[in-house]
Amino acid sequence: MFEFNIFAQDFLNISTVIPSTLALALLILLISIALGGVLAFIEQKRVFVLWKVSQLFRSFLRGTPLLVQLYLAFYCLPVVLQKAALLAYLPFNQNDFNPVYTVIVAYSVHFAVFQSEIIRGSFLSVGYGQIEAAQASGFSFFQTMRRIIIPQAIIEALPNFFNSYLSVIKSLSLAFLVGVVDILAKAKLESALNFRYLESYAAAATAYWLLCSIMTYILGIYEKLIRKRA
């Protein structure tokens, strides 16, 4: 039956990978926000040809599972980098390539599509009236952006970015399949030693759940703070 001792031991062991999982997810989140910003800009401004490419890209990323994208990246990225390195006369061995880089690339690109929509929506939420008010007072485009639009867009976007952070953390459980150890992967490794599957997966579930609850609580405080203004 369910052995609480084993569960507790598994939970402790799993806890050791929580910081690295959080850090990896944060890195992915930040890169995906930057990429998403670029995508949003390209599509909003209809940048020559690029915006068509961006739409194709978006449609592909939304139309295929993350796991498939991860496998594609896992088999393509090292080969592509190897070829690129050859051309540039750089030393590179695809067999030494750490799969964590593959995860970072695949996930950042995958989530960039969602971030670009969050960013677009948050900019639209500022409303044209305030922009015109700034322009009528003689603000330049960049002054309007920096002083009026971006500060409000960030406040609007933050809760959504926060939710994507939680999605990234949970999605990282797939990264086990290319050999990156996160919370779920750690649980699998634990149970491989003692065959106590139920305890280790329960421990993993508890770890995810706790993380998400803590973050949701923090988000709640933030939203209460900003609601005062809006």
Add this chain to the structure above:
Amino acid sequence: MLALKNIRKSFNGTDVLKGISLKVNEGDVVTLIGPSGTGKTTLLRCVNFLEKPDEGEVQFSNFQLNYSHAKKKEILRLRRKSAMVFQQYHLFKNKTAIENVMEAQIVVQKKTKKEAYENSLELLNKVGLVEKKDYYPSQLSGGQQQRISIARALAIKPEILLFDEPTSALDPELVGEVLNVIDQIARTGATILLVTHEMSFAQSISTKVVFMDHGEIVEEGPPSQIFNHSNRLRTKEFLKHFTNNYQKTTSL
């Protein structure tokens, strides 16, 4: 001083402004009246290039611009000559009342924070809202927001103040406080171009009233002429709609 010469503007092939020429002398209060959809808002928006006129010229005391070939820099200069008060206030929602008034002084006029702050306190005092200086727009009534937006407009010391129906979005009981503030500003010698449907207010505050219809100026003159002695059919027809609440809504 503001002079507009032959302003033309069309939207999708419909002529909205059909060659408007208009002069507002220093210290004058010129009121634009006319039916909805006549182009009053569009005309005000053309003055500061929120709307790009197809043709026409604008002249301030020491600045002149032909709209059909305006460069970015000139547009910025043009915009710094005037200030606009919008029907829907359009305050910056992420800033407090006093920050709204300070903002353009810091960003556009490059004043120090301290200077802008002190100047803004004075302006908030003028519109009677010093005690609300740290409130966000969402915490203020419509009338209060509009008074803040008037203070914001005054802050850049414009050559002319443009008001586009500043009381039309307000509950009736809040109209008076805003008209009071505008009246007080007019008394200090500010140059004003105002669009309003508050006819009794227009009559008492204006040095000149301009009646517009279908993108054209039909008639202009001192308020007594337009309101009491007009012999133009279109003007009289239009004013008939207001005779009922004409005397009643004396808001001052």
